[in-house]
Amino acid sequence: MLSENAKKEIEAALRKYPNKRSAVMDALRAAQKGCGGHLTKEDMDEVAAILEMQAVEVNAAAAFYTMYNIDKPVGRYHVQVCRNISCSLLGAEHLIKHMERTLNIKTGETTPDKKFTLSTVECLGSCGTAPMMQINDDYHENLTEAKVDEILKGLE
Ligand code: FES
Secondary structure (H helix, E strand, O other): OOOHHHHHHHHHHHOOOOOHHHHHHHHHHHHHHOOOOOEOHHHHHHHHHHHOOOHHHHHHHHHHOOOOOEOOOOOOEEEEEEOOHHHHHOOHHHHHHHHHHHHOOOOOOEOOOOOEEEEEEOOOOOHHHOOOEEEOOEEEOOOOHHHHHHHHHOOO
């Protein structure tokens, strides 16, 4: 069930667009934020009802983008490492292995304390500052192992 905050954010988003369905990305983001960082089928059904869309259309939009976590709770910090071409050429695979060792989890897993989820994603549009990762809403760029260590240590 959508939180009251999520509903308010969706209402605000609806005022920004010429038609309801154009707000689908904002609505999904609001729904996810209000539901512990992931989307359930019920959340997406509710978004579909508000936007007067078919549930399958909303589900397809959510499934297409890696920023939405469908039926998969994530940790307090969702670490998404780009592994597309620019980032890979500049060491993303080494960084991913380093983070797996540091966090003691495999890609796709969440630490037992639910603090970190480690994922890999396709290009995040920051190729000029590769290798990079996104943690929740923040980009971290020009990464090295030392910089990753510092960033992860700084997250409480
Ligand atoms: S390839 Fe990593 S941001 Fe584009």
